[in-house]
Amino acid sequence: MTLDARVDRRQFLRVSALAGGGLLLGTILDFGAGTELFAADAPKVPGGEFSPNAFIRLSRDGSVTIIAKNPEVGQGIKTMLPMLLAEELDVDWTTVKIEQAGLDTVKYTNQVAGGSSATPNHWIPLRRVGAAARAMLVGAAAQTWSVPTAECETSSATVTHRPTGRTLRYVDLLERAATIPAPELDKVTLKDPKSFRIIGTRVRGVDNHAIVTGKPLYGIDVAVPGMLYAVYEKSPVFGGRVKSANLDVVKREPGVRGAFVVEPAGTDLTGLLGGVAIVADSWWLARSARKKLQVEWDEGAGAALSSTSIASNAAALAKQAPQRSLRRDGDIDAALAGAAKVVRAEYFYPFIAHAPLEPQNCTARFADGKLEIWAPTQNPQAARGLVARALGIDEAAITIHLTRGGGGFGRRLMNDYVVEAARIAKETGTPVKLLWTREDDMHHDFYRSAGFHNFTGAVDASGKVVAWRNHFVSFGDAEKFPIATGNPPFAAGAGIGAGEFPARFVPNFALDASVMQQFVPTGFLRAPGSNGIAYATQSFIDELAHAAGKDPLQFRLDLLAGEVPAPSPQQGGLVASRVRGVLELVREKSGWGTQKLPRGTGMGVAFHFSHRGYFAEVVQATVSRVGALKVDKVWVAADVGSQIINPSGAENQVHGSVLDGISEALAQEITIDKGRAVQSNFTDFPLIRMAQSPPVELHWSLTEYPPTGLGEPALPPVVPALCNAIYAATGKRIRSLPLSKHDLSWS
Amino acid sequence: MKVSLTVNGKPTSIDAPPDMPLLWVLRDVLDLKGAKYGCGVGQCGACTVHLKGSPVRSCQLPVSALQGAEVTTIEGLSPDGSHPVQRAWDEIDVPQCGYCQAGQIMSAAALLARNPSPTDAQITAAMNGNLCRCATYHRIRDAIHAAAATSAVTPSAPAATTARPRQAGTPRN
Known part of the structure; x- marks a missing residue:
């Protein structure tokens, strides 16, 4: 079932006149599975404003306030979702004011920044909400003039009666609009995309001015009267707990108001872990006192783990019988026996950290049994549930305000810092801002799972792929760190689907999975799963192309042409024609195969389908004789459907994702020593810098499919495209990451 | 320790621990939240301010070095964001x-x-x-x-929607 079909189910608007003439339009969208997407009555707003629904307020001064419901962590959603409403409401963007919603599960659902899901989830529903409000204003004007609504049109917050040219501004229609029956949401008329005036234009971020003038916006900037500052020391070994601590010494340090041991809440290692909290008059004083803190830890089971041997252990595991078979098509062994060439290769990628630039933080106030929280979380509803469970507070007594987040990348889908702040505030009885150090952030992440792929592939004499086997091993412990529903053969955040490409395109196909139990918290990093799977898969396809003696890009097109008929929806949903579209576009735009490159310079190609988006990317890289790597340029061809809603924000997401992928590939790795993450700051976990950032040339392929999201899908292909470019430049196949561990020199 | 300095043109006196970095003086003493904490070790530059016009990492500058300092932060770069x-x-x-x-x-x-x-x-x-x-x-x-x-040239605001030369493939509509 497509998303649009789900939205097309029973949907309606309710309208009731408020005392005092207010227009109240509660919207309910049945969004499948009994979930209400946008529900319930909006409150009446004092001051003569009217609230047509939970998203829109029309003011008597002509301004329009639109509520941004989702958390903003840099993906541009605080700008993009209101654009959808403003477009169909038919108001000028310059008159729109944006307000960030807090967590409100009565008015809104799905207030989450994750999965590149906001665009597909809201493209039709939010436009309908805007269009319904517009229809009521049109109805009010038509009634005023005693003319049919069909003779009326809107533009710039004004209704025009076409035959006579009479006009009425929205601001003059508010009271009468309150008496107009609301249309059912699935009956409202949406604009023809040809008449869009906001969607499709370059709209700047709504917080830009505040950002460039240094206004407080982020969680770290929150200030509450009477607030103290906290640091929280946890066991350097994952999951350890406090045996004893020299609290008396710490309490004597300047400015310290309190220091106490926190016991872990339950056995869930994704929530409140044990540690020592220090609360002081300033964060610097709390941090200074922490330097005097000495803790004896019960390090627990994690202390035995070191990661020096995990790749070799995984290689051994991958040669054994898999823990689970995910898919079997055809007869692999027979195909291998009859193949012209058989290729075997092992690929490995490491744990990596999210490292959003704003370290984890949260401000909390506990008073009169009620808890108020200010948090830069991507997942506030989960935060509320976690806090309620850990502290025994009713969810109804917990308020969560959403601040702008200084980057998320999936790290803030987890809410450990929220429950820590809440716990500390509950104990101190004063408002508290908890701020982690960068080192805390690096040592207590939910890392991208390390991964290992044991591939066997074969081509026939014509160069066609006849067999493909992949035994995928992920590293982690989804039971002790249960961030997602149980999925035994995978580490948390590292799943591979039975339909993952090239499933359906190779007649003899096997996909197996095992998990290597590692006491390491893993989680969702931008394009989770895909960010590693694409690297391994698209690199190995490149190996097969060379074994077949084919051009790597044409080889992929040929592979896509051999689709096994009748894919079912459970098989991953990749549409081959869309992949071919972006591959052909990137071939044309990059000049693939049309020029002779000097030795040491090469082009690599890769594609990946994830988060409903289709991306093909070409990287040109140059490697000096002594092995210095320079990424010269990246070409991107992208198909995310029929409409780029905000081209400025969309380009930002693609450029950022591409450079993020290069950043991961170049030098990022988290290693584990005696249960501790070794890396601690940007000195040993480097982020890409301006000097390393190649130009990125982006081309959209607009297709007839509904628009989809851009937070993630541009990232996965750039990693294998870069590695394939290095192979083309040097003849060295990159079967493990990061690149900094390879000698790329050639002669 | 007490030091006198100038922040965004205003003479300012503070009393703070000698090892407290300027970053935390700005953020938590003077309530100027523009400079940001990212790494604390001078690696990321999120805390950059001007000291007599030169860019410095405020996380690396202790109170003990601030006597008489002339500091400009993002809040003082222009009165209204017009720089x-x-x-x-x-x-x-x-x-x-x-x-x-x-x-x-x-x-x-x-x-x-x-x-x-x-x-x-x-x-x-x-x-x-x-x-x-x-x-x-x-x-x-x-x-x-x-x-x-x-x-x-004389400052004037260019149109916000002007496409930049580097961009390619801007969609229709």
Whole structure:
């Protein structure tokens, strides 16, 4: 079932006149599975404003306030979702004011920044909400003039009666609009995309001015009267707990108001872990006192783990019988026996950290049994549930305000810092801002799972792929760190689907999975799963192309042409024609195969389908004789459907994702020593810098499919495209990451 | 320890621990939240402010070194966000999460103050110490060029929707 079909189910608007003439339009969208997407009555707003629904307020001064419901962590959603409403409401963007919603599960659902899901989830529903409000204003004007609504049109917050040219501004229609029956949401008329005036234009971020003038916006900037500052020391070994601590010494340090041991809440290692909290008059004083803190830890089971041997252990595991078979098509062994060439290769990628630039933080106030929280979380509803469970507070007594987040990348889908702040505030009885150090952030992440792929592939004499086997091993412990529903053969955040490409395109196909139990918290990093799977898969396809003696890009097109008929929806949903579209576009735009490159310079190609988006990317890289790597340029061809809603924000997401992928590939790795993450700051976990950032040339392929999201899908292909470019430049196949561990020199 | 310094043109006296970095004086003593904490070790540049016009990492500058210092923060770069670099950042829509951008802007403003029309290589050299986790580096470079162009003539706001030359494949509509 497509998303649009789900939205097309029973949907309606309710309208009731408020005392005092207010227009109240509660919207309910049945969004499948009994979930209400946008529900319930909006409150009446004092001051003569009217609230047509939970998203829109029309003011008597002509301004329009639109509520941004989702958390903003840099993906541009605080700008993009209101654009959808403003477009169909038919108001000028310059008159729109944006307000960030807090967590409100009565008015809104799905207030989450994750999965590149906001665009597909809201493209039709939010436009309908805007269009319904517009229809009521049109109805009010038509009634005023005693003319049919069909003779009326809107533009710039004004209704025009076409035959006579009479006009009425929205601001003059508010009271009468309150008496107009609301249309059912699935009956409202949406604009023809040809008449869009906001969607499709370059709209700047709504917080830009505040950002460039240094206004407080982020969680770290929150200030509450009477607030103290906290640091929280946890066991350097994952999951350890406090045996004893020299609290008396710490309490004597300047400015310290309190220091106490926190016991872990339950056995869930994704929530409140044990540690020592220090609360002081300033964060610097709390941090200074922490330097005097000495803790004896019960390090627990994690202390035995070191990661020096995990790749070799995984290689051994991958040669054994898999823990689970995910898919079997055809007869692999027979195909291998009859193949012209058989290729075997092992690929490995490491744990990596999210490292959003704003370290984890949260401000909390506990008073009169009620808890108020200010948090830069991507997942506030989960935060509320976690806090309620850990502290025994009713969810109804917990308020969560959403601040702008200084980057998320999936790290803030987890809410450990929220429950820590809440716990500390509950104990101190004063408002508290908890701020982690960068080192805390690096040592207590939910890392991208390390991964290992044991591939066997074969081509026939014509160069066609006849067999493909992949035994995928992920590293982690989804039971002790249960961030997602149980999925035994995978580490948390590292799943591979039975339909993952090239499933359906190779007649003899096997996909197996095992998990290597590692006491390491893993989680969702931008394009989770895909960010590693694409690297391994698209690199190995490149190996097969060379074994077949084919051009790597044409080889992929040929592979896509051999689709096994009748894919079912459970098989991953990749549409081959869309992949071919972006591959052909990137071939044309990059000049693939049309020029002779000097030795040491090469082009690599890769594609990946994830988060409903289709991306093909070409990287040109140059490697000096002594092995210095320079990424010269990246070409991107992208198909995310029929409409780029905000081209400025969309380009930002693609450029950022591409450079993020290069950043991961170049030098990022988290290693584990005696249960501790070794890396601690940007000195040993480097982020890409301006000097390393190649130009990125982006081309959209607009297709007839509904628009989809851009937070993630541009990232996965750039990693294998870069590695394939290095192979083309040097003849060295990159079967493990990061690149900094390879000698790329050639002669 | 008590020190007197000038912050954004205003004489200011503070009483703070001698090892407390300027960053935390600004944020938690003077309530100027523009400079950001990212790494605490001078690696990311999110805390960049001007000391007598030169860009410095405020996380590395202790109170004991601040007597008589002349400090400018993002809040003091212009009264209303009208500095050419601030305007260019907004118009070119540089920020993604935006967390590093105050530091980026302070580094860029210092660069343009000493070099009104920097080359790409000079921009890279001046900006390479400022990390952007969202990797907005292309637009940072474009915005510095744009600010250089607008500060050379009478400031006027270019249209926000102007496509930049580097962009390709802008969709229809």
